[in-house]
Structure formats: structure tokens, C-alpha cells
Amino acid sequence: MQDVTIYITDREGEKHTVLAPTDMAMNLMEVVRTYELAPEGTIGVCGGMAMCASCQCYVTSDHKINAMEDEEDAMLSEAFNVKENSRLSCQIPITEALNELEIELAPDV
Numbered sequence: 001m002q003d004v005t006i007y008i009t010d011r012e013g014e015k016h017t018v019l020a021p022t023d024m025a026m027n028l029m030e031v032v033r034t035y036e037l038a039p040e041g042t043i044g045v046c047g048g049m050a051m052c053a054s055c056q057c058y059v060t061s062d063h064k065i066n067a068m069e070d071e072e073d074a075m076l077s078e079a080f081n082v083k084e085n086s087r088l089s090c091q092i093p094i095t096e097a098l099n100e101l102e103i104e105l106a107p108d109v
Contacts, residue, residue, distance in 0.1 A: 002021060002022060002023055003019040003020060003021050003022065004019070004020050004022055004094065004095075004096060004098050004099040004100075004101070005017060005018070005019060005020075005099060005100055006018050006019075006020050006028070006031065006098060006100075006101045006102075006103070007061075007100070007101070007102040007103070008031075008032060008035075008037055008102075008103055008104075008105065009060075009102075009103070009104040009105065010037045010038065010105055011038060011105050011106075011107060011108055016035065016037055018031060018035050018037075020094045020098070021094065022094055022095055022096050024094075025093070026093070026094045027048060027089065027090050027091065027092055027093050027094065028055075028057070028089035028090070028092040028093075028094065028098075028103070029043060029044045029048055029055040029088070029089040029090035029092075030044070030048070030090075031089075031094065032044075032055070032089060032105065037105070038105060038108070039108075042054060042108045043055050043089075043105070043108075044090060046090075048090035049090070050069070050071040050072045050075050050088055050090060050091055051071075051075065052075070053075050053076065053078070053079035053080075053088060054108070055088055055089040055090045056076070056079055056081070056082070056086055056087070056088055056089070056105075056106035057086070057087055057088075057089045057103040057104060057105050057106055058083055058085045058086055058087075058103060058104045058106060059085045059087055059101070059102070059103055060085065060102045060103060060104055061100065061101055061102035061103075063097065063098060063100075063101050064097060065087065065092055065097075065098070065101075066091075066092065066093065068087065068091070069091065072087070072088050072091045075088060076088065079106075080107075080109045081106050081107050081109065082106075086106065089103070089105075
């Protein structure tokens with residue numbers, strides 16, 4: 001499988017169906033930016049280094065996602081609007097396991 005389907009609800013509540021390549025070493029934050037699902041400069045401010053939480057999302061489907069590393073956990077502990085299902089989208093690599101993943105972008109603070 002080259003592409004996976006991901007369902008992304010933007011900050012306005014609109015649901016988008018996007019295709020994400022599994023063979024380009026992209027992460028979920030890069031997919032959101034590619035499809036321009038958040039205004040320029042409001043997502044991935046740190047460039048995907050788990051240092052800003054601007055790409056926080058809520059995983060709303062029951063997918064097995066890579067484990068959270070210490071840096072991501074520390075950043076989320078300082079972020080706003082954190083929920084039990086919060087993740088930094090920059091820390092979620094696009095893999096075949098994410099097919100039909102559903103996420104919601106966290107509010108821009």
C-alpha cells in the first residue's frame with residue numbers, strides 16, 4: 001500500500017478525507033500542512049521537533065499508534081487543551097497501520 005486514508009477534522013469542525021503517502025517518511029503534521037488544513041504559521045511552528053505543541057491533535061479512532069516518547073509527553077504536560085487522547089501530530093509517522101485513522105486538530109491557543 002502506498003497511500004493511507006486519514007480523516008482529519010480541522011479547527012472549524014470540518015471533516016476532511018486525505019490521502020497520505022507511506023513511502024515518503026512523512027509525519028501527520030506534515031500531511032496537515034500539505035493539505036493546508038490549518039492556517040499558515042499555526043501548526044508545526046517548531047518544525048516537528050516536539051517543542052511547541054502547535055500540532056496537537058486528538059486521536060478519535062481506535063488505532064495502534066507508535067508509543068509516545070519522553071519529549072512528546074513532556075511537551076503535552078505543558079500544553080493547553082490536553083485530553084487523554086492527545087498526541088503531537090509531528091510525532092506520528094505515516095505508516096500503513098494508520099489507514100482510516102481519525103483525528104481532530106486541537107484548538108489554536
